[in-house]
Amino acid sequence: MTRKKPYHSEVIDHLRRVISNIQVAIGNGQKSILITSAVAGEGKTFVACNLAAMLADGGKDTLLIDFNQHNPGVHTYFDLSNTNGISDYLTRDIPYSNTVTQGRYRLGLITSGSWRVNFNTLLDSARCRELLADAKEEYDYIIIDTPAIAEAADGLILARYVDTSIFVVQAGRPDLKETIQSKEALARVNPHILGVIVNKAG
Ligand SMILES: Nc1ncnc2c1ncn2[C@@H]1O[C@H](COP(=O)(O)OP(=O)(O)OP(=O)(O)O)[C@@H](O)[C@H]1O
Numbered sequence: 697m698t699r700k701k702p703y704h705s706e707v708i709d710h711l712r713r714v715i716s717n718i719q720v721a722i723g724n725g726q727k728s729i730l731i732t733s734a735v736a737g738e739g740k741t742f743v744a745c746n747l748a749a750m751l752a753d754g755g756k757d758t759l760l761i762d763f764n765q766h767n768p769g770v771h772t773y774f775d776l777s778n779t780n781g782i783s784d785y786l787t788r789d790i791p792y793s794n795t796v797t798q799g800r801y802r803l804g805l806i807t808s809g810s811w812r813v814n815f816n817t818l819l820d821s822a823r824c825r826e827l828l829a830d831a832k833e834e835y836d837y838i839i840i841d842t843p844a845i846a847e848a849a850d851g852l853i854l855a856r857y858v859d860t861s862i863f864v865v866q867a868g869r870p871d872l873k874e875t876i877q878s879k880e881a882l883a884r885v886n887p888h889i890l891g892v893i894v895n896k897a898g
């Protein structure tokens with residue numbers, strides 16, 4: 697497995713600070729972390745992949761799950777096949793471990809998978825909650841990549857089942873109305889927002 701893009705120097709310091717905050721959060725038993733943003737393309741996948749890789753390289757068993765069926769990206773970042781992933785787990789009677797690709801060192805990866813049907817109804821299910829609960833038994837951290845809040849309800853559905861979240865904002869966005877509304881919507885379903893990453897700054 698190769699990593700195509702992680703470790704862009706301009707975000708590394710910012711991510712290190714985020715990781716420090718996460719280490720404080722885990723003191724409170726917070727392990728599953730959802731990454732979202734207001735609109736598409738603000739850098740959720742970039743942040744999720746870098747964060748997961750850094751946590752794993754730091755010695756933590758980390759599982760990265762691509763829950764973005766609209767524009768899946770984790771398999772591209774890590775040069776993986778996307779034929780068996782989270783949508784396959786949610787639509788077939790297989791254990792979630794069958795969909796995990798072992799990345800280097802302590803990083804487990806679940807790509808978005810091959811199915812594209814009624815994804816948000818599959819998210820609001822006992823099977824999805826079970827996956828997140830079981831993964832917490834096996835991993836130190838679960839990083840969850842999602843579509844933008846303005847694009848799909850998926851992130852807000854999943855936010856109810858995770859411990860905490862990181863809200864990514866692209867620096868210099870001219871209209872912050874959607875950003876403010878999306879962050880408020882996120883806080884309503886999960887008030888434990890770990891932090892905001894201002895991405896692509898500088
Ligand atoms: N901090 C950064 N520095 C350099 N390039 C970045 C940074 N963050 C994101 N990018 C690039 O910007 C593009 C969009 O990022 P990314 O795919 O992570 O966004 P996204 O929020 O996941 O998009 P989507 O909503 O479509 O899933 C990608 O080409 C990515 O490599």
Ligand SMILES: [Mg+2]
Nearest residue numbers: 740741764769
């Ligand atoms: Mg993405």
